[in-house]
Amino acid sequence: MVRERESARQIVLAGCTPIGLGLATRLDGNGCTLRIIARTFTRALLLPAALADDALVGDPLEPTMMEAAGLDTADALLAVTNHDDGNAALALAGARLFAIPLVAALVEDPIRADAYGNLGLAVVCTEVLTTAEFVRRARACFRPAKPPMKSLAILIVGCGRLGSHLANQMSADGHAVVVVDRDDTALSRLSAEVFSGYRVVGDAAEPAVLRRARIEGADLVIATTDDDNTNLMVTLVARRVFAVPHVMARVYDPQREPMYRELGIDCVCPTLVAVDGFCALLERATGRRGGGA
Ligand code: AMP
Numbered sequence: 001m002v003r004e005r006e007s008a009r010q011i012v013l014a015g016c017t018p019i020g021l022g023l024a025t026r027l028d029g030n031g032c033t034l035r036i037i038a039r040t041f042t043r044a045l046l047l048p049a050a051l052a053d054d055a056l057v058g059d060p061l062e063p064t065m066m067e068a069a070g071l072d073t074a075d076a077l078l079a080v081t082n083h084d085d086g087n088a089a090l091a092l093a094g095a096r097l098f099a100i101p102l103v104a105a106l107v108e109d110p111i112r113a114d115a116y117g118n119l120g121l122a123v124v125c126t127e128v129l130t131t132a133e134f135v136r137r138a139r140a141c142f143r144p145a146k147p148p149m150k151s152l153a154i155l156i157v158g159c160g161r162l163g164s165h166l167a168n169q170m171s172a173d174g175h176a177v178v179v180v181d182r183d184d185t186a187l188s189r190l191s192a193e194v195f196s197g198y199r200v201v202g203d204a205a206e207p208a209v210l211r212r213a214r215i216e217g218a219d220l221v222i223a224t225t226d227d228d229n230t231n232l233m234v235t236l237v238a239r240r241v242f243a244v245p246h247v248m249a250r251v252y253d254p255q256r257e258p259m260y261r262e263l264g265i266d267c268v269c270p271t272l273v274a275v276d277g278f279c280a281l282l283e284r285a286t287g288r289r290g291g292g293a
Contacts, residue, residue, distance in 0.1 A: 012035045012037070012100075014081055016044060037065060071098040074094070078103075092119075126277075127165050156222050160224070180199075210238070232260070248267065252269065
């Protein structure tokens with residue numbers, strides 16, 4: 001296929017999810033032309049006004065939409081809707097049918113991310129990147145004068161996709177890990193091969209549950225539930241009531257970050273981590289900071 005390129009880099013962004021909105025804001029005015037596909041008008045209206053006016057509304061997998069978005073001349077396609085398989089399908093179509101030089105898909109489920117990565121697709125997995133960020137920060141907190149780092153007592157609250165991934169990794173790294181979740185089926189995400197820690201079923205909002213989960217001897221508490229308020233409350237209780245030396249939290253709303261920092265809570269926002277992940281892919285492809293033209 002002969003591709004006619006415009007002088008500015010053309011990036012097609014499929015999905016007005018929080019990650020899509022973060023990317024749109026980061027990439028707009030960075031030397032590239034953005035074409036944004038939103039599933040609904042309501043979602044498109046979340047974009048900055050200048051971008052909302054030009055957004056296309058509909059299903060990005062519809063052939064007419066692919067044509068309208070200009071996939072045949074795009075330099076990059078970032079599929080960031082909230083459907084893992086749809087993102088992977090769109091990215092595969094972009095690479096195979098339209099020969100777009102850079103395609104990348106948001107895949108939230110680490111198992112799927114692995115599978116799609118094995119197919120040669122560039123994948124950004126929020127849970128994997130967020131886990132890596134928590135691990136990096138934990139290492140920075142406890143870095144001893146000389147390696148190896150001592151085995152830490154770590155309490156992880158929430159055993160969903162993020163908490164279980166993190167617990168498996170921390171346990172495989174040799175730490176004594178306790179995991180709490182109020183839903184006992186969530187604990188089955190822990191790996192039978194690598195997780196050698198302790199599991200507690202209960203609501204982490206209850207101090208008795210935290211005591212059962214050995215919070216009193218913990219070196220580090222990481223709150224990874226899907227609720228910002230629960231994570232804030234658990235980390236505050238850990239620090240103020242149980243004097244845990246280091247606390248970290250997943251925070252969905254990036255606007256809360258300064259407040260958490262002021263309260264002494266180290267926080268990681270998965271949305272920002274994923275936006276950084278996509279920008280890093282663009283930077284590697286273009287050799288420019290921010291991934292612009
Ligand atoms: P995910 O969003 O997939 O990382 O999952 C978040 C996990 O947090 C789920 O397994 C929830 O059951 C768990 N969770 C949410 N609130 C609480 C709570 N108050 N106490 C313990 N676990 C919780």
